[in-house]
Amino acid sequence: MDDLLRELRVATGFLTRLPVRWPDAAPADALARSMRVFPLVGAGIGLAAGLAWALALGLGTPHLVAALLALAAQALLTGALHEDGLADVADGFGGGRDRDRTLEIMRDSRIGSYGTLALVLSVGLRAAALAAIASxxxxxxxxxxxxxxxxxxCPALLAWLPPARTDGLGAGAGRAPSEALAVALGLAACFALLLLGLGHGLAALVLAALPAWALAGLARRRIGGHTGDVLGAAQQLAEVAVLCAAAAS
Structure with missing residues (x-):
């Protein structure tokens, strides 16, 4: 139980802007080990956004406006951590001609046209999918x-790919233990099937895995592995896929 609580604190502190202090007794690989509870924290983040969505609808807000407000609340809670990764990957992979230039662009804090377009599409697709859900x-x-x-x-890509750099968030996170990966994938499947039902849940899992797998292959070819930005981009692609699957009639 102590290990679980420590991992929840680490995962919450990493994935959100909540004032959670890093545990004093956390081992060096605490972040990698905490990835088994990433789906739990992720579900909590989604629940918070969902409550903002339900509240906005209860006040008579149109569905699309309520969806955008829910995504705004989620971005505030996470500090737009994953959106930043998506934008950096889009700029780097779109504008970099070789591995070194791609990594250089991804590390640049400025956002370019590819990154802007990726964010517009991500927010637009998620908002449109959520707005299509009547209840x-x-x-x-x-x-x-x-x-x-x-x-x-996140733990899946860390398991599939080596780090593209010797420094940075991706390299510092370490490789998620096989047990942590198995638990994370199991929790993800349980949440999808329980919350979306068998049909939509299975579709959501498949549709989320496909872009993550495709991005992993692209990252291996372009930069030789993963970075923190690649992990963020994978999260965004998977979230879009799950919401689109949930909205499908």
Whole structure:
């Protein structure tokens, strides 16, 4: 139980802006080990966004506006951590001609046209998918499932790919233990099936895995492995996929 609570603190402190102090007794590989509970924290993030969505709908806000408000609340909670990764990957892979130049662009804090377009598409697709869900509580379930499933891509990519750099967030996180990966994937599957139902849940899992797998292959070819930005981009792609699956009739 102490280990679980420590991992929840580490995961919450990493994935959100909540004032959670890093545990004093945390081992060097604490972040990698905490990835088994990433889906739990992700579900909580999605639930918070879902409550903002349901509240906005309850006040009579149009569905699309409520969806954008929910995504804004989620971005505030996470500090737009994953959106930043998506923008950096889009700029780097779109504008870099070789590995060194791609990594240089990804490290640049400025955002370019590829990154801007990626963010517009990500927010637009997620908002449109959420707005297509008629029931407020179905939207809450979809956001919680998307939060859980999409955060399971982080330990998966860490297991599939070597770090592209010797420094940075991706390299510093370490490799998630096989047990942590198995637990994370299991939790993601449970959340998807329980919250979305068998059909939509299976579709969400498949649709989330496909872009994460494709991005992993692209990252291996372009830069030789993963970075923190690649992990963030994978989360965003998976979240879009899950919400689109949930919105499908």
């Amino acid at each position: 407020p509580w179905a939207g809450v379930a979809a956001l919680a499932a998307a939060g859980a499933v999409s955060r399971a891509t």
